[in-house]
Amino acid sequence: MATILVTGGAGYVGSHAVRELGRQGLHPLTFDNLSEGHREAVLSGKFVQGDLADETALDQVFASHSIDAVMHYASRCYVGESMEDPQLYYEQNLGNLLALLGCMRRHQVRKLVFSSSCAVYGDPTRIPIDEEHPLDPVNPYGETKYFIERMLRHYDRAYGMRFVSLRYFNACGASLDGRIGESHQPETHLIPRILQVARQEEGQLPIYGDDYPTPDGTCIRDYIHVLDLASAHLAAYKWLSEGNPSQVLNLGTGDGYSVRQVIDGAARITGRKIPSQVFPRRAGDPPQLVCAAGKVRRLLGWAPRHSSLEIILETAWKWECGRRY
Numbered sequence: 001m002a003t004i005l006v007t008g009g010a011g012y013v014g015s016h017a018v019r020e021l022g023r024q025g026l027h028p029l030t031f032d033n034l035s036e037g038h039r040e041a042v043l044s045g046k047f048v049q050g051d052l053a054d055e056t057a058l059d060q061v062f063a064s065h066s067i068d069a070v071m072h073y074a075s076r077c078y079v080g081e082s083m084e085d086p087q088l089y090y091e092q093n094l095g096n097l098l099a100l101l102g103c104m105r106r107h108q109v110r111k112l113v114f115s116s117s118c119a120v121y122g123d124p125t126r127i128p129i130d131e132e133h134p135l136d137p138v139n140p141y142g143e144t145k146y147f148i149e150r151m152l153r154h155y156d157r158a159y160g161m162r163f164v165s166l167r168y169f170n171a172c173g174a175s176l177d178g179r180i181g182e183s184h185q186p187e188t189h190l191i192p193r194i195l196q197v198a199r200q201e202e203g204q205l206p207i208y209g210d211d212y213p214t215p216d217g218t219c220i221r222d223y224i225h226v227l228d229l230a231s232a233h234l235a236a237y238k239w240l241s242e243g244n245p246s247q248v249l250n251l252g253t254g255d256g257y258s259v260r261q262v263i264d265g266a267a268r269i270t271g272r273k274i275p276s277q278v279f280p281r282r283a284g285d286p287p288q289l290v291c292a293a294g295k296v297r298r299l300l301g302w303a304p305r306h307s308s309l310e311i312i313l314e315t316a317w318k319w320e321c322g323r324r325y
């Protein structure tokens with residue numbers, strides 16, 4: 001049975017995909033250096049601890065398994081960190097991908113599902129953001145995703161490597177049973193931080209700016225449940241397996257929620273008070289990021305099933321209250 005290599009399969013988004021692959025009767029093989037990921041999060045298939053920079057180890061994995069496709073999640077993913085240490089991002093995100101693509105070529109693996117980001121668009125000039133929106137990333141993190149998408153087009157043209165690049169909007173939520181979920185160190189994302197305040201692990205939530213040109217002055221984002229991201233990866237794999245051409249697709253719901261709306265939703269779901277305080281804007285935050293979600297629905301027949309704000313907050317809360325890692 002063919003194996004799907006999942007780089008970063010012990011990370012937040014990757015681990016949900018690994019579990020879903022197993023549930024669908026597919027064979028995931030997680031390759032993760034555990035720098036950010038968690039061994040306990042890998043609930044299906046084989047696990048190999050390894051670094052993408054170690055080409056010998058990677059080659060060995062390809063040589064000893066019949067790998068049909070790669071889902072590439074392993075990536076550094078903090079906008080702020082990428083501004084402070086761009087080299088880390090170019091080195092790891094671009095360098096590691098080059099190594100991976102080299103291995104894929106040597107072993108004739110020609111299907112790749114790639115985790116891209118809405119950060120490729122930079123500050124949007126129109127909302128909702130469709131895939132034709134100009135690409136103008138404003139930080140090294142977004143630039144690495146942008147460069148990779150460009151590289152992939154050339155690998156497709158020259159080597160016949162087919163890819164689906166999925167541009168995530170804001171990943172959030174946790175598994176329905178609360179077994180796996182988001183665990184970053186340090187945590188910078190809005191929803192886990194709100195829930196940590198609800199659990200009184202933090203005193204109050206900083207709201208980074210309430211003077212944006214939005215109805216309540218706080219930033220608007222398109223929140224997409226991590227289980228929906230996982231099912232989109234499976235649909236993308238199926239698309240490639242059926243011999244279809246490479247694609248670049250937004251992954252979001254098309255609905256936007258402001259920071260205040262998310263805080264109010266969390267107060268409702270948790271029944272707790274969420275004290276907050278307004279701080280100055282965080283550098284690099286666009287006022288609004290909401291996607292046009294039609295292309296992925298049309299092409300892959302995929303639709304989000306778990307991305308209502310209620311389900312997102314309920315699952316994230318369940319995870320926060322019983323955290324295993």
Ligand code: UFG
Pocket residue numbers: 077078079117118119141169170171188189190191193205206207208209219220221259282285289
């Ligand atoms: N926010 C707060 N307080 C917090 C944390 C966040 O007010 O304590 C605000 C942010 O300013 C932003 C919104 O909540 O307006 C969402 O912030 P997140 O950090 O949760 O997510 P981002 O939109 O900044 O980042 C996401 C992904 C990145 C991706 C980026 C693209 O996490 O990987 O979108 O812009 F690059």
